Each structure stands twice: as structure tokens, then as C-alpha cells.
């Protein structure tokens with residue numbers, strides 16, 4: 001029996017996670033289905049704005065313009081609040097694989113994340129993590145946390161809040177494509193992004209110093225399936241999609257880590273200097289920040305979701321994987 | 336009918352409906368809506384696509400450049416900056432055969448750097464330069480033709496509403512598109528001047544005119560007074576974008592504020608004129624963005640039908656060369672240009688051709704310049720040539736018919752086509768300034 | 771209903787619709803000014819005072835929706851919606867009757883399209899109102915979705931109404947050339 005599947009993402013086919021849908025996810029599903037031979041998929045892949053823009057994947061899957069899609073969750077803070085779990089817990093793990101696994105397990109052990117997607121008429125399959133850690137890229141030599149005081153830092157989304165505890169530091173909003181210019185012209189002193197993106201956008205040319213702060217990996221992608229489509233799928237296909245989504249999760253996170261390593265080497269080769277932020281400074285920075293994790297948990301608690309429990313369980317999973325938080329975000333009372 | 340057939344039939348249906356006079360956004364929206372409904376046999380899906388497209392497209396941050404640059408252009412026209420730069424140019428070209436024509440081209444090129452639309456250019460220069468050319472016995476067809484031809488520069492030299500629209504459809508940076516437009520725009524201006532010079536030399540009757548009477552040269556003070564404001568604006572807007580100090584949106588806002596300050600300082604604007612400029616900005620913005628919204632329904636419909644993928648595959652198997660792809664593209668744009676306005680052409684053809692261009696390893700920035708120049712040839716061709724219409728209406732002179740304007744503009748359309756071919760042949764002309 | 775009362779009713783309704791369209795247009799016009807001010811405020815706050823306005827992006831997006839949809843009904847009212855009317859003009863001089871029917875048919879199709887948009891957006895509005903969805907970054911700057919959906923809905927309804935009244939009153943004073951508006955009055 002033949003089953004059609006329209007796969008959508010607003011990002012172009014050359015983006016890391018989209019490429020791996022084509023090269024890993026789809027062939028793997030086909031392979032497993034071929035073992036029993038009961039079903040065969042007819043894939044129709046549409047990427048790069050042909051049907052939806054990057055922000056439009058969530059609505060696209062919800063409304064049936066695509067059957068399977070990669071939702072970029074950071075665009076949807078209000079519809080998918082619990083997806084911010086790793087963004088609100090900086091200074092824990094600069095490891096895509098560990099964070100992807102922990103977030104995915106939280107999604108499967110607690111009902112909240114699946115409920116949020118369910119409200120958008122879609123079924124959660126797995127979490128994707130494509131960035132190993134935010135770091136700071138600077139035009140001028142940088143040695144310690146002190147250098148950030150009074151500075152302007154380009155960032156995007158929730159990471160702007162990491163700057164809140166640093167005296168007189170100001171976050172400036174920008175997109176990945178703007179950071180090169182912002183640092184070059186001196187509009188900002190720093191840009192906050194991850195090494196792989198820094199290499200793509202040639203940050204070494206304008207920002208030869210990288211402060212290795214290891215703010216941490218963040219989950220930004222989720223594979224989802226339209227609920228009506230899902231309900232019409234045979235159990236065998238559902239099972240295979242679920243299994244392969246988990247493999248895809250680890251596969252993509254693994255590639256992200258490889259790329260991160262290569263990008264750091266390339267940065268140094270291009271004349272960049274990596275300055276390690278001292279452990280004391282990391283603690284000082286984490287302590288200076290508002291506890292955005294507790295804010296996040298409280299908001300979910302207030303909405304009747306197990307926010308605090310999810311936070312505890314998440315940090316517990318990472319601790320078990322060998323990543324002790326610099327500041328125990330869960331230890332403090334919420335109010 | 337297969338989705339692919341429905342998709343292609345819908346393109347034909349849109350072209351026909353637009354030709355018979357259906358509002359272009361309505362034609363795009365309604366045909367796409369029905370196509371999706373038929374294709375998937377699902378009315379709700381068609382409604383859902385409408386839901387996503389409406390509002391989504393308007394929410395694009397960079398689209399704020401449309402009202403901001405429109406407002407800036409309207410304000411500086413009212414402040415008389417176009418007339419000023421024309422007088423200075425005229426003072427420089429006075430000794431040359433066809434000098435007023437050359438001055439018009441030059442002034443248009445400079446004025447283009449502070450306005451985003453060709454309509455503004457066409458209306459400003461029909462008022463200042465056509466009457467002067469007529470009073471010096473220039474051939475009326477040449478007089479209106481040169482204004483029509485050079486008004487096109489307004490939408491090639493940045494800022495330009497058309498470059499903004501393309502950057503949205505092709506997902507390119509507005510800043511990159513703006514920078515890429517500079518050299519082709521200047522090239523076109525140079526080609527026009529060259530054409531006038533050649534004709535002045537070999538076919539003086541085509542230009543007509545008699546030598547200038549001895550008049551006084553502009554003093555340095557006057558020149559400074561007439562050029563400094565526009566120079567300042569260009570430095571802030573294009574300089575801001577080029578150095579990265581300002582995003583295109585911010586450059587548009589700064590330019591608007593600065594233009595307003597200049598207009599007020601020179602007492603060239605009343606409160607009523609200011610309000611009208613704002614009002615018209617809103618109307619133009621609403622019309623353009625509603626068109627873009629409808630076009631995004633259309634391009635998503637094509638995506639759902641799989642037309643871009645199928646065209647790409649077809650091209651791969653048919654092994655069309657670069658030459659033939661571009662040949663078809665230019666012919667299609669010129670054909671649509673007879674009746675469609677520039678933004679509609681861009682919004683209809685780019686989604687069809689983008690999937691063919693990208694795999695060929697061609698630069699999408701370069702493709703954007705080719706598209707904008709090609710689509711703007713239509714501004715000069717009958718039966719619907721917006722620049723020519725504006726000139727005819729602005730002049731309001733019975734001695735010059737609409738036909739005269741089109742006949743006069745024709746040689747300039749041919750020069751545009753030649754420049755377009757050069758731009759296609761030598762992509763570095765568009766890309767040099769970026770690298 | 772007699773033809774006369776129908777005409778009076780339609781004319782009255784048309785005056786009302788025009789009034790609303792013109793007022794909405796004026797509000798949209800003020801938003802254009804607001805847009806210029808907000809972006810300049812951000813540029814200066816960032817460049818001079820090291821204190822960027824972190825909500826500039828959302829405010830700009832919000833203003834764009836307001837400008838477009840508050841002004842769209844007026845754009846339709848004054849016949850400035852993009853169209854190519856070369857064929858209609860030729861037709862009008864030779865076959866005025868066919869020409870009129872075609873014009874009314876086009877307005878009718880357009881009214882249906884605007885109605886479809888209104889129907890598509892209404893559930894979005896009620897959903898956003900209920901869930902209080904927002905866009906932007908929590909803790910940095912956020913703006914609610916529901917006013918946006920409401921403006922689009924009301925705009926689509928008004929556009930449809932303006933088009934229907936154009937048909938009812940056979941009022942479609944088109945011109946071949948759409949000149950920059952207000953040119954003449956301002957120059958004099």
C-alpha cells in the first residue's frame with residue numbers, strides 16, 4: 001500500500017537538519033518499511049519557502065499544508081512555552097546530543113509539550129538540537145566578564161536575557177545575517193552565536209576573539225506530524241516514524257557536535273583566538289542573571305502544568321549525563 | 336487534471352484575468368484559491384492557505400522599507416530636490432547637443448538615489464524638463480521619451496520598491512539587492528547619455544533643439560545650495576546601508592526624517608502637503624502589500640501543486656542551456672510587460688523561475704537585478720506603460736499625445752534591452768560591489 | 771422595495787461606508803508617521819544613549835498590519851487597487867454595455883474574495899482572543915495577536931462592503947491614469 005507524505009520546512013534544503021531529513025530520515029523510514037513490505041511511502045519534499053516560510057511551519061502542519069514538518073520552536077514562545085526549557089537554563093551543557101536526549105525524554109515523560117503541539121493539531125515526534133552552545137564573538141581582545149560591562153551585545157531571542165545581570169550591558173536584537181555587519185561597524189561590541197553559524201557568516205574576519213562562555217546547547221527544532229494525517233496512518237507506519245525520529249534526533253545532534261568542533265578549528269585557522277571564560281566568571285555571570293528558569297517553571301505551574309517538576313527532571317537528566325549546572329536553577333524558590 | 340496541470344492552467348488563467356482588467360491581487364488570490372480547492376478536493380485547505388498568507392506576508396519586518404522609502408521619495412519631491420539637481424545638471428550640460436536630455440538623465444540618476452519609485456521620477460521631471468526642452472525647440476517625442484526612459488532609473492538605483500519586492504520573493508537580503516542595483520543603474524544612465532550623444536552626432540533632427548542663449552552660470556553658492564541637501568540624504572541612506580550602520584528599514588526611517596527636516600527648513604512644505612504625503616504613502620503601501628499577499632497565495636499554490644519541482648526536473652531532462660532559459664525569461668517578461676505593472680510581473684514570474692535558476696549555480700542577487708530591469712521595460716511599452724501614462728497626464732498638453740510618448744520612449748526601451756543583455760552576459764556588473 | 775428607496779438606502783449606506791473607510795484611512799496615515807518616529811527613536815536610543823528599544827521589531831510589524839489593512843478599504847474606494855485597465859478602456863468605448871457588465875462582475879468577484887478572507891480570519895481572531903497568544907520574546911518584548919486578526923477581519927468586511935456598494939450604485943469612476951494623488955492641489 002502506498003502512502004503519500006508531504007514534508008515541509010521553510011528553511012532551504014541545504015540547512016543541516018533539512019539535509020538530514022532527505023539523507024537520513026526518509027531513507028531510514030523506507031528501509032524499515034521495506035522489511036515487512038506492507039507499506040511504501042511516496043515522499044513529496046517542499047523546502048525553502050515553496051509552501052511555508054520558516055515561521056510558518058507550525059501553522060502549515062496545523063492546517064494541513066504539509067503532513068510532516070520541522071517546526072522551529074523558538075519562533076513560537078507563546079504557543080509552545082515549554083519548548084524553551086533549554087534556553088532558560090544556560091551554563092549547563094554545551095552538548096547537543098545530551099540536551100536533545102534530555103528534552104526529548106521530558107517531552108515523552110511529561111504531557112506538557114505534547115499537549116502544546118496537540119493544541120496546534122499536530123503530533124510530537126522528536127526534538128532536534130542543531131547548536132552546541134552560544135559563545136561571544138568580539139572585535140576586541142577580551143579576557144574576563146568585566147569586559148562585558150557597559151558593552152553592546154548582538155543577540156536573538158531569549159539569549160538577550162542572559163545579559164540582564166551584567167552592569168550596563170545592552171542587548172541589541174539582530175538576525176544571524178546581521179551580526180557580521182553589526183560587529184564590523186561597531187554598532188555592537190559582541191555578537192552571541194554558535195561556532196558553526198560563526199563560520200558560515202565568516203565572523204572570524206570581523207570578530208577575531210571568541211569568549212568561550214559555554215552558555216549551552218538549545219533545542220530549536222521539533223519534528224511533528226499533522227494530527228488528522230497521523231490518525232489515518234497504520235500502526236506499523238506510526239511505529240516506524242516514531243523510532244526513526246529518535247534516531248534522527250541523535251543523528252542530527254551528533255553532526256551538530258562534529259560541525260561545532262570543525263568550526264572552532266576553522267575559526268582558529270582563520271586567525272581567531274579562543275579565550276576561555278574562567279570558572280569563577282562563569283559562576284559570577286550565572287549568579288548575576290535573573291533566574292529565568294524559575295520564571296519559566298512558575299509560568300507553567302500557574303497554567304496548571306508541571307513546570308517545576310519538568311525543570312527538576314530535566315536538570316536531573318543532564319546531571320546524570322555528567323553535566324552539573326553552574327548554578328542550580330531548580331534549587332531556588334520561585335517567588 | 337493532475338495538480339501539475341491545474342497549476343499551469345492557473346498561471347494561464349491569471350494572465351487572462353489580469354489582461355481583461357480584474358484587480359491583480361484578486362486574480363492571483365481567487366485563481367489560486369480555486370486551484371487548491373480543485374487540486375486537493377478540499378475547500379478547507381484552500382481557506383487555510385488564505386488564512387496563513389493573509390497577514391503573514393504583511394508581518395515581514397523588512398516590508399517597512401516600502402512605506403518608509405515611499406514617504407521619503409514623496410517628501411523630497413515636494414521639497415523640490417529633483418528640480419534642484421536638474422538645474423545643476425543642466426548648467427553643466429548646456430553646451431552639448433541634446434544637453435537638456437543628458438541633464439534629465441543625470442538628474443534622474445541622482446534623484447533615483449532618494450526615491451523608491453519611477454512614478455515619482457516621471458512626474459517630477461515631466462514638470463521641470465519637458466517644458467524647457469520644448470521651449471528650446473527639442474523634438475517633442477524625444478523630450479517626453481527621455482523623461483520616460485530615465486524615470487526607470489528610480490526603481491533600479493536603490494532605494495527601490497521593486498528590489499524590496501524581489502528580495503522578499505527570493506529570500507535575499509534587501510541590503511545586498513540595493514548594493515547590487517547601483518552599478519547597473521549607473522550603467523543604464525550612461526547608456527542613455529551615450530545614445531543621446533550618438534543621435535546628436537548622427538541624427539540631430541531626432542533630438543532637435545537650438546543652442547542655449549547666453550545665460551549666467553550657476554554660482555558655486557547656488558550649486559552648493561542645490562546639491563548639498565540631496566548629497567546629505569544619499570550619504571545617510573546609501574552610506575548607512577553600505578557601511579552596515581543602518582539596516583534598510585532604519586535607513587528608510589532616517590531618510591524620511593531627514594527629508595522632512597530639509598523640506599521644513601526650506602519652507603517647501605505645508606501641513607496639508609505633509610498630511611497628503613503620509614496619506615499617499617499609506618495608499619501605495621496598502622496596494623503593494625496587498626498585491627504581495629495575494630502573490631504569496633499564488634506562489635504557495637504553485638508549491639503545493641509541485642510546479643517548481645516539476646519545472647526544475649523538466650529543465651534538467653530537457654537540458655536547456657543557460658542561453659535558452661534566459662531567452663525565454665526575457666521574452667516572457669517583455670510580453671507580460673505590455674500590460675502588467677512591474678511588481679506584478681516580478682511576483683508572477685520569479686516563483687516560476689527561481690527553482691530553475693538556483694540549481695544552475697547562478698547568483699540570486701544577479702537574477703534579481705535581471706528581473707527588475709527586465710520587468711521595468713514594461714514601464715515604457717504600450718498599451719500599459721505606467722511611466723508614459725504619468726508623463727502624459729502630468730503634462731496635460733494637447734500637442735503631445737499618448738502615442739507620442741510611447742514612440743518617444745521606444746528607443747530608450749531598446750537601450751534598456753541592450754543593457755539587460757549585458758547584465759545577463761556579465762553577472763559581475765551586478766555583483767562586483769558586493770564582493 | 772421600489773427602485774427609489776433602494777437607491778436612497780444604498781446611497782446612505784455608501785456614505786456611511788465611505789465615512790468609515792476615510793476614518794480608518796486617517797488612522798492608518800497616523801501609523802505611517804508613528805512608524806517613522808519609532809524606528810528613528812530606536813536608532814538614536816541605540817547609537818547615542820546605548821539603550822536600544824528592544825520592541826522595535828514587533829512595533830514595526832504591528833504598524834505594517836495597521837497601515838495596510840486600515841487603508842485598504844479606502845484604496846478600493848478611490849480605485850487605486852492595482853489593475854491593468856487597458857482592455858476595459860478599449861471595450862468601454864466600443865461596447866459600453868458589455869463593459870459595464872464586466873466591471874460589475876469584476877467587483878462582484880472581488881467582493882467574494884474579500885468575504886472569503888473575512889471568513890478565513892474570523893476563527894483566527896476568536897482563537898487568539900481566547901488563548902491570548904502573542905508574538906515577540908517573553909521577558910523582552912511581546913505584542914498580542916488578536917488586534918491584528920481583528921483589524922484584518924474588519925478591513926476585509928469593509929472592503930467587501932465598499933465593493934458591493936460600488937455594484938449597487940454602478941459607481942466606478944475609473945480613470946485610465948492613476949496619477950500621484952493630491953499633486954495638483956499641493957502644487958497650486
Ligand code: NA
Pocket residue numbers: 446447448449450451452488489490491492493494495
Ligand atoms: Na531609487
Ligand code: NA
Pocket residue numbers: 672673674675712713714715716717718719720721
Ligand atoms: Na507596458
